[in-house]
Amino acid sequence: MVRAGLTTTRLIQAGAELADDVGFDQVTVSALARRFDVxxxxxxxxxxxxxxxxTGIALLALEELADRGATALAGRAGKDALTALANVYxxxxxxxxxxxxxAQLRLTPEAAAASAGSRHSQMTRAILRGYDLTEPxxxxxxxxxxxxxxxxxxxxxxxxxxHSAPDSQETWTRILDALDALLRNWPAR
Amino acid sequence: MVRAGLTTTRLIQAGAELADDVGFDQVTVSALARRFDVxxxxxxxxxxxxxxxxTGIALLALEELADRGATALAGRAGKDALTALANVYxxxxxxxxxxxxxAQLRLTPEAAAASAGSRHSQMTRAILRGYDLTEPxxxxxxxxxxxxxxxxxxxxxxxxxxHSAPDSQETWTRILDALDALLRNWPAR
DNA sequence: TCATTTGCCTAAACCCTTTAGGTAAATGCA
DNA sequence: TGCATTTACCTAAAGGGTTTAGGCAAATGA
Numbered sequence: 001m002v003r004a005g006l007t008t009t010r011l012i013q014a015g016a017e018l019a020d021d022v023g024f025d026q027v028t029v030s031a032l033a034r035r036f037d038v039x040x041x042x043x044x045x046x047x048x049x050x051x052x053x054x055t056g057i058a059l060l061a062l063e064e065l066a067d068r069g070a071t072a073l074a075g076r077a078g079k080d081a082l083t084a085l086a087n088v089y090x091x092x093x094x095x096x097x098x099x100x101x102x103a104q105l106r107l108t109p110e111a112a113a114a115s116a117g118s119r120h121s122q123m124t125r126a127i128l129r130g131y132d133l134t135e136p137x138x139x140x141x142x143x144x145x146x147x148x149x150x151x152x153x154x155x156x157x158x159x160x161x162x163h164s165a166p167d168s169q170e171t172w173t174r175i176l177d178a179l180d181a182l183l184r185n186w187p188a189r
Numbered sequence: 190m191v192r193a194g195l196t197t198t199r200l201i202q203a204g205a206e207l208a209d210d211v212g213f214d215q216v217t218v219s220a221l222a223r224r225f226d227v228x229x230x231x232x233x234x235x236x237x238x239x240x241x242x243x244t245g246i247a248l249l250a251l252e253e254l255a256d257r258g259a260t261a262l263a264g265r266a267g268k269d270a271l272t273a274l275a276n277v278y279x280x281x282x283x284x285x286x287x288x289x290x291x292a293q294l295r296l297t298p299e300a301a302a303a304s305a306g307s308r309h310s311q312m313t314r315a316i317l318r319g320y321d322l323t324e325p326x327x328x329x330x331x332x333x334x335x336x337x338x339x340x341x342x343x344x345x346x347x348x349x350x351x352h353s354a355p356d357s358q359e360t361w362t363r364i365l366d367a368l369d370a371l372l373r374n375w376p377a378r
Numbered sequence: 379t380c381a382t383t384t385g386c387c388t389a390a391a392c393c394c395t396t397t398a399g400g401t402a403a404a405t406g407c408a
Numbered sequence: 409t410g411c412a413t414t415t416a417c418c419t420a421a422a423g424g425g426t427t428t429a430g431g432c433a434a435a436t437g438a
Contacts, residue, residue: 003385003434030425041427042386050426106347136355140363143341143350147364148333151340158295161332166325174329174378175336181376187366192403192416219394229395231417239395 004038008046011036012056019057019098027098029053054105059115061099065092066116069123078130079180085127086149086176093153100153121146131183141183148179193227197235200225201245208246208287216287218242243294248304250288254281255305258312267319268369274316275338275365282342289342310335320372330372337368 014035019027029050033040047053065088072084093100107115124142133141152175155161161168203224208216218239222229236242254277261273282289296304313331322330341364344350350357 006385028425029427039387040425041388041429044427045385104343104347109348112348136359137363139353139355140360140367143344143360144337144364144367146349147337147340147344149340150344151336151338152332154293154343155332155336155339158293159301160335164328166328170325171329171332174326175333177376178329178333178371181374182367182371185370185374187370189363195416217394218396227416228418230397230419233396234416 004036004042006036006038006042006046008056011043011046012053012060015053015057016060016096016099016102019102020096021098024054024057024098024101027054027057054102055107055111057099057102058105058107059111061096061103062116062120064096064099065089065103066119066123068092069120073123073126077127079176081127081130082145082180082183083176085123086145086172089149090153090156090172093157097157100157104150104154128183131186133183133186137186141186145179148175193225193231195225195227195231195235197245200232200235201242201249204242204246205249205285205288205291208291209285210287213243213246213287213290216243216246243291244296244300246288246291247294247296248300250285250292251305251309253285253288254278254292255308255312257281258309262312262315266316268365270316270319271334271369271372272365274312275334275361278338279342279345279361282346286346289346293339293343317372320375322372322375326375330375334368337364 011032015027015032018032018035022031029043029047030040032053033043036043047056068088069085072088073081076084107117121142124145125138127145128138128141131141152172156168156172161171200221204216204221207220207224211220218232218236219229221242222232225232236245257277258274261277262270265273296306310331313334314327316334317327317330320330341361345357345361350360
């Protein structure tokens with residue numbers, strides 16, 4: 001009997017690949033066991049339960065996204081930074097649709113606290129340093145950008161913008177132009 | 190043996206209530222059968238399968254949302270209309286979280302074509318008549334508004350904006366102000 | 379080398395989905 | 409009103425996912 005060498009990390013990594021291959025909601029402990037050619041019950045030594053696997057994939061995706069964001073933001077400011085971070089989310093979702101879906105998972109407060117969630121808001125806040133916003137407008141703007149990035153990417157991935165002119169790339173560019181203009185002319189109360 | 194009076198319509202209606210009660214992803218044919226105190230197999234005379242139920246709930250939610258939107262828009266224009274439609278989405282999601290989640294379901298092209306989806310984009314387009322945008326900027330703006338509404342509501346429901354100042358209502362108001370300002374000063378290419 | 383720990387296994391219970399085929403209630407026509 | 413048909417719900421069963429309990433063999437380490 002040769003051992004498969006399962007670890008929680010490897011399982012979550014493979015789960016992320018599985019998610020990208022077949023969709024996040026098709027990720028099951030059973031499918032993962034099949035991938036390792038191992039019996040289902042064996043995974044339960046490494047995973048508390050099915051939810052645990054999904055949460056793990058979500059946390060992995062949030063970290064990867066934050067890492068990419070940090071890299072993209074390095075040395076950029078203003079609109080350049082805005083565009084770079086926005087494209088990180090969009091590109092990641094296209095390259096890793098399953099992981100991106102995982103990143104939208106509703107986390108428990110504990111999991112959320114341990115996640116890269118705060119890095120994400122920090123990065124958005126960093127972008128706003130290139131614009132002239134004071135609190136609490138900065139927070140409003142962070143939330144707006146988060147909403148647009150997430151909303152656009154998820155509608156685009158759902159096919160909402162395909163099969164109609166103008167193409168989605170064009171809209172994306174113009175929306176980033178518009179957001180930049182808005183941040184430069186943020187309306188006072 | 191007293192009959193329960195099941196019909197596809199009643200099942201989907203009850204499925205929508207179930208979704209609001211326990212969450213859309215907890216909606217199962219089994220749970221629905223329990224609610225009617227009927228055996229599971231009995232539902233399969235009215236429902237093709239489990240997916241069919243979920244799609245039905247999604248279509249119901251999209252119709253309800255479109256109906257509310259149409260009512261809200263009647264007699265309004267400009268920022269007034271913008272705010273009204275935005276609040277329709279946000280309020281609906283709060284009142285009917287399960288249905289709102291259902292409305293995000295990825296539909297097949299046929300289901301999507303038969304859905305109220307086009308009514309939604311038409312409503313957003315109607316709002317833009319109060320602003321001075323020509324094609325293709327109108328389409329870009331429709332997509333932006335859709336992204337913000339959907340993105341904000343889904344992040345807010347996920348708890349993203351709770352437990353931090355300023356409160357979410359304040360941000361929502363300021364975002365609508367900002368979008369109004371942006372639409373009035375949409376940047377040229 | 380032998381004891382301990384670790385990794386994967388079998389077995390079994392439970393829940394959800396879906397289909398096939400049956401019976402009783404409702405309906406509708408003479 | 410009586411009977412045939414249709415309709416509504418049922419039982420049974422197969423297939424798949426989740427999860428726990430308990431077992432044996434491989435790896436580790438004294």
